[in-house]
Amino acid sequence: GALGGGAGGLAAWQAGERDPAHPLLRRYLTPWPRLAAGEALAGLATAAVDISDGLLADLGHILEHSGGGAHLEPEALPLAEGLVAALGEEGARQAALTGGDDYELLVCLPAERLDEARHRLAVLELPLTVVGQLTRSSGVSGVPAAQRTGWQHFRGATPGGTP
Template identity: 40%
Template sequence: MGEFELIRHFFAAAPCAQGGDGVALGIGDDCALLELPAGEQLAVSTDTLVAGVHFPAVCDPSLLGQRSLAVAASDLAAMGATAIGFTLALTLPEVSADWLQAYAQGLQRMAHRCRMSLIGGDTTRGPLSITVTVFGRVPAGQALRRDGARPGDLLCVGGNLGNAAGALPLVLGERQAPVEQAQALLAQYWSPMPQLTLGQLLRGQATAALDVSDGLLADCGHIARASGVALEVNQHQVPVSTELEAFLGRDAAVHAALTGGDDYVLAFTIPAAQHQALQLPGFIHVHVIGRVLDGQGVTLRDRQGRDITPTQRGYQHFRETP
């Protein structure tokens, strides 16, 4: 099956490739054309997933289809953007109709959940890797950024952390767990739901935001650095699920929540005066976990206020080994 036949058969005919709000022209030409309402800006982000690095080389392609779009769309949520569409660049070691059909089905499910249209892409031969570029829109001047946190702000997260990191031994076949535990952890790894609605609700309220992909402490460091402030995280306030705690034990669950990554939950700062807003229905899963201070860097504190910041704060690509 040639490249163009592959695209037509598995992707161009998919429901998510039939256009949508903001898409003037989708698959079928040299470029897609997007339409933005007056007064809005285009938000764009690209994520690449490589077999053996970001996911097991042997895995369910349907789950991989969901994950590959979800992790990219999470960047739109972190900016407070409304999703429009995405492109897919797929590098395959071989053409397998069964694999492609399952992958396309998973991709379609996540596209439907995120209300996104597939608007173009590319295929080529080589080691399995997936590159997704997402497009969204946000009112001019209202995009959530990393550089607005100010001393006195509260530090918050949009839900439980650590489930995806806890799922890794299950994904790799190194451990087993009771069904109810395994389902909760694996769902966060394979099908994280980008917090697009929360991101949009935070426009005009949050002073800084990002999605937690490389570990809470590591990603909070990005906000601290961009904003020129210090962030203080209270370990006992970091939310973990009952399933993760039952699977790993309390200490290991908290460690996974702090440094594990792959959560795709929003972390953000908000003025203390806006605390009441966190009681509204759209913020039901939000937890206050710390505060913004004068200074620099990220500090983790225990219940007694002691500094217990670990040396390893999250996942790093290309980290040198001794």
Template identity: 60%
Template sequence: MYGEFELIQRWLAPARPGSADASGVSLGVGDDASLMQPTPGHELVVSVDTSVEGQHFPPGAPAAALGHRAVAVSLSDLAAMGARPRWCLMALTLPDANDDWVAEFARGFHAVCDSAGMVLVGGDVTRGQRAISVTVMGEVPTGQALRRDGAKAGDVLAVTGALGGGAGGLAAWQGGARDMEQPLLKRYLLPEARWQAGEVLRGLANAAIDVSDGLLADLDHVLNASGVGAVLDSASLPLADGLAAELGQDAAIEAALCGGDDYELLVSLPPSRVAQTKAELLALGIELTPIGHLTETPGIQGVKIPSRAGWQHFHGGTS
């Protein structure tokens, strides 16, 4: 069994101290703090997420999937800002120093980092209830970040990918599914962060947010920040494959509206830019589906608002 420093050095220290290179890291894991060099003319975009066992992911979930999920859900916040991923920090709390578990966790974690061109530059390992905190850092040209407060009446609302897969995957896990190739379970435990879409949307979308707490809850954040309202078309919602078969049609629509854990991007676009945006995203293999439009009238129209409209800590939920 390894101790804290051995675990860090063995599995969680890919960045070596030295002169800055294309990664922008001049001093990585191995000192009291790390040194990075942001690209001139860019703003730094920083976000942190914490995942706790039994609250955000189920006990017994595969370690590699948890490594993947922990970094992907944080990357989703960079995607929503239109930022290019650069660096991350991780604080890992474990009940014991199980080398096999950490090796699998690190494999999933680093695979996502590598795919996004992001470098782990530091962190911490401690003992306690299993929990994972990831801080991600990205860059965006100065003044070009996507924000929640830029939506305008008359804009088209659209989402990338499909909705409801997170909630459907959780239901599948709770029903005993363990095959990681099961589409809904894969959507829940191995979500895709849309950071490439975020970079495309920069300069095209007026506003954006990632769908982590549920479509209605996250849309409400945009509406409040921008001072507009929305009309949704529930028939246009892109449902995750197998969702209706797993939950039934009505429950599938509610999962798409409220389920959360989808990590798709919800965007507000001028009508004149919709066709171009759809084409540029499709070139990346990402579908963009219009689901409504924005109005000057406050609130959300066109769909029945369930009593539970999204995940909130301390209020209960399904994550």
């Protein structure tokens, strides 16, 4: 699914937007956790987490447990409707990487299972977008260190929240 909608919706709310039909505000105020998608990918995915604290922060949880790293392709990130118009291209990419409250799934799949996973999600009318790959080396590459923030509970977004 698309990313950055939660952060974009929060920004819209803070700017005074109250129209419940606003696409970003709708994403923020009425998130839709991807429970059916998680069930559909059972047996295929080797790891999965919902993106509640931001893609980078939640990827960090997977990497912490796997002992590996990841290479991300930020230009491949699917952006929420209206996000670029609201935040600009750079702000939209940052919201997609670090904004919380998206509740989309971040899943790890072997390459040979990708077509089957897409087929299972197509039945639910959900896309599956490859945004990077796991690596044996630690840390995250493909994203400048200055952009690596994530939601830190009780402190807000702070630098260094992820590997």
